[in-house]
Amino acid sequence: MRILLYFENEKMIKTSGIGRAMKHQMAALESQGIDYTTDPTDENYDILHVNTYMINSSRLISKAEKAGKKVVVHAHSTEEDFRDSFVLSNQIAPIFKKIIMNVYSQGDYILTPTPYSKRILEGYGLTQPIEAVSNGIDIHRFNYNEEKVKAFRKYFSLKEDQKVVIGVGLYFDRKGILDFVEAAKRLPEYTFIWFGYTPLYTVPKHIREVVSENDIPNLLFPGYVKGPIIEGAYSGANAFFFPSKEETEGIVVLEALASYQNVIVRDIPVFDPWLVDKENCYKGNSVEEFCQLITGVVEQSLPSTKEAGRQTALTRSIPEIGKQLALVYEKVLMK
Template sequence: MPVINMLSSAHKVKGQGVLSAYIEQVKLVETGLADTYRVKKNRWLPGAINHYHTIDFKFYLSLLSAKIFGATTVAYVHFVPETIEESLKLPPVIKKLFYAYMIRFYKSVDRIVVVNPYFIDVLKKYGIDDRKVTYIPNFVSEERFYRYSGEQIAALKIKHAVPDKAFVVLGVGQVQTRKGILDFIEVAKRLPHIRFIWAGGFSFGALTDGYKELKKIVEQPPGNVTFTGIIGRDEMNDLYNISDMMFLPSFSELFPMSILEALALRIPVLLRDLDLYPAILFDCYLKGGTIEDYVRMIESLQDKGEVYETWSDNAWHCHEYYSEQRVLGLWKQFYDSMGS
């Protein structure tokens, strides 16, 4: 039985979407394709397929041995230079070298998987042949993200000091400029009667873009805002259950796992109007571009009436599109194609 060797160091940095995507994809293949492939993790001996989830230099060095052993090499693209630009504050020389290395890694593998079709053209801009690029979306398991009972939710609201009748807006992700934290805070200030929670912290510490400014905000947020710090993935479903909607004003993304997690709980999602979202979220999300847009849309949902139900239904329709069986079928087709 062919071996898929999954290689990743995402566990070294907590609170990042790459780790969540890795966990979900590996579990999906381990369980769903168990009769076709054996999955190994971080094994130096190449498998029939070496699937790189992160671009560590040690993995780059292993590409040569993988080719010698006849393995097909696959890179899972979770970021490109554009998405790093507003995430980490790096010296110009280091940044230039890192970006060049990133693209070199992608060019060196046999196949590439992107989680958003928008980035096929982005990679082409860097001279990567689009014929070796395949789009397979992220997905989340309903065993991990699902709606609790009313009693459980009530208990969690007490635990997190959230009033039972409060309308709760949830943001998820690393605390960094790219995630639109400053807009998140400004919107919260305009809506003092609504509770705002941001789940995430400084995964990269002082290297985070805007670290000093954002650290002050995290330490002294407005009275209706809570920053939880880095939350373990096992605890994230608790926060989705006590929240009424997700608000993620990021300036750049690929395909945030947090959006899929929110959709699995039938929670309306409000995002910045970015070019990359329509291809993956269709018309299932609310979008805006200014503080006024965001304020108006949150206000339209807070009574949880007909408008709220419409966007909840839209969220669920999108979740159903990214079902486990559909995404599993795409992975099977992709891996099987390497033996033909």
């Protein structure tokens, strides 16, 4: 069995969740000894596993079908999680849905990260088998590392007693960036750091102004940061706050859970049933609730969810995802 993993415009997506999913899929296949290629000109494969939905992806699917190859389409995006992102995203969301449906409908089998996104796709009227398989997490990368924590604190010149709340995501309204900013305003005793970057000309004016005209002393927008700094931030912060309004999974949440971090999220359907309030995370629905939860977690007046969160991440480790992908590929080849 040989798989062609395809991600269109790798450079453009490398800092996004889909970009991390690409690395995770490669590692997952390697963990199970599954042979694969990422070269779309290589015709020596049994299954095409497409992860993007642009014009070249559609062409490659058509070429594979003509050659009698099986096709797995990975549905990382929905109309719902496209909204409240880029400039005019809400206006063009129906067009975006038609684009992704054109690709999704061509597959013999559809994968999507969560039961929630599976329900959405079923609601679109897709008739192929749809299975939820997490994007996975590299557990070892997020093991606690004192040197990484020191690198993080040194990078931001944090004092020993300075308490830090982090968030990670693109500069999208959908990601809850406005609630993150408001929480920073209301909790000036803590330092809030939002990791991630989006070209400001691509986002709506009100988001652009929040980032470019930030005058909140305890709020930082360092942009896209990788390696030991962000890994140290996951482990070394006092809380991970992710008030996203819509996701298909949320790889950054998995990263925080894997880092033995207390996680605070918005109570939205995508996190059910794998995130349980007060067990492996804390869930809120408003800025007032978020601030109460942040204070409780940082000041340790609320019980820690770190250990349970780590156990949740372990169920989505790269080898586990590799096993699930292998089973899907076997089903596809038998169709």
